[in-house]
Amino acid sequence: MTGSVTLRCGFRGVQNSGSGRSAPTDLARQVEGPAAPPQVCFEPDSDQCCARHQGLLYRFQSCNQGCFELRLLIAVFASLFWFGASSPVEAHSPYFGQSERIEHPKFGVVTLAVLFGDGIFFADPSQVVAFDSEGYLLAATPQSEALLIHCDGSVSPAYCRIYDELRGVILEPEYKQWAWGRKIEEEGRPPRDAYPEYMDIQYGFSERTATLYEKFTFELAGVRNSPLGSALSVLWWVLAWSLLARPAWRWKRNDWQLRALTVSSVISGFLGVLAFIGMSFLAAYGWLLSPYSFYLFLLAFVLGALIAAILTRPKAVVQRD
Incomplete structure (x- = not known):
């Protein structure tokens, strides 16, 4: 300290x-x-x-x-080992995520829900499925790992959009293509065999590139839905970048001359680089488990670097009374 x-x-x-x-x-x-x-x-x-x-x-x-950097480096690589040793590999049943309920003049009460499968080592594959009040499938989107649903029920039929965070596209219902299919919901849960990666069903939705405004609104909605996760992402990169910002400020103080650096400063900087690499691997592994959009990653990455540069900037070392 x-x-x-x-x-x-x-x-x-x-x-x-x-x-x-x-x-x-x-x-x-x-x-x-x-x-x-x-x-x-x-x-x-x-x-x-x-x-x-x-x-x-x-x-x-x-x-x-x-x-400090040595202790952090040990903690980072211990975390890498712990994540690798404790990663869940057991299979689990499919499950529903975010859902929206709308009224349709032909199909009655319709639910649009994100159906997740089992990714085992990585993120669970998912797709948005639409089903009626009795649980029968009406439509299904292509598979992705990061989908957000937004519906406007003020118009009839309701205007719904599904945003694919990874591909930056909008999926919209094509009601004329909707048709009853297999049972996809029973007592609030999907059947045990309703894995998106195995059903290979997709129909009833059209795809287009999202506008800049749509990307902004959906990305903002993603931050609002997970404020703690977004804050922790920024904090993670603040800590990671501070490991590089500290030696960089010391190097700048020596007019960017390597000869002026002490052995302890070089060792400290080397440990900081190793810890930064380790934290980057942890962030990459976390993204594989729970993917999110490139724009949110870029925001957290750049904002973390700016905050770290400000917090680690050395104060004036000489003052006069």
Whole structure:
């Protein structure tokens, strides 16, 4: 844990025989650094005093950051091992996700629901199915791993759109193509054999490219539906980017010269790069388990980098009282 410490270097009232005046006793410099006992240095050459103690503080700070990055690196690779060892591989029954209910003049009460199958190691494949009040299939979209449903019931028949986050397309009902098919819902659940990846059924929907406005509204709806997940995604990349931002700021402070870097700074930067790579692998594995749109990923990735750059930007190390 790092904190703020004041290191004062100044003159101790050295007598000047030529002018009969003494150097000011209240001249001091403050140096911010990691938590350590405050030190006061009174020497005629205040610049040498501060330079020496700043070097000590920089070495202490580099060691402190290197230890932090080493601990984080161990935690990241331990998480990778834990995820790999505890990944669920048992099969499960199909299940419903988001659903919308509408009124149709011909089919009566119709439910549109996201039907999930079993992806075993990766994300569960899914498709949107439409079925009547008795659970009989009326239409089904192509398969995807990230689908959102939005219906406007103020018009008749209701205007519904399904957004495929991964492909950026809109799927719209073609009611003229709807027809009764197999049983797809029983007592609020899909039958045990209703896996989308095995049924291979798709009809009753047309496909088109989503407009920019539709992409924006659906992406915003996705954030609203999962505010905690969106915030954690940004926080994850803030932490990951801070591992690269810290050594980058130190390198910039040395005018981008490698020779000026200490061994501890190089080791700390190397550990930070390894931890960043490990966190990127964890993020990729999380995306494979629960895919989301490229736009949300790009937002979290860039926003995390900007916040990390601001939070890790070093403060001025020299101030005058």
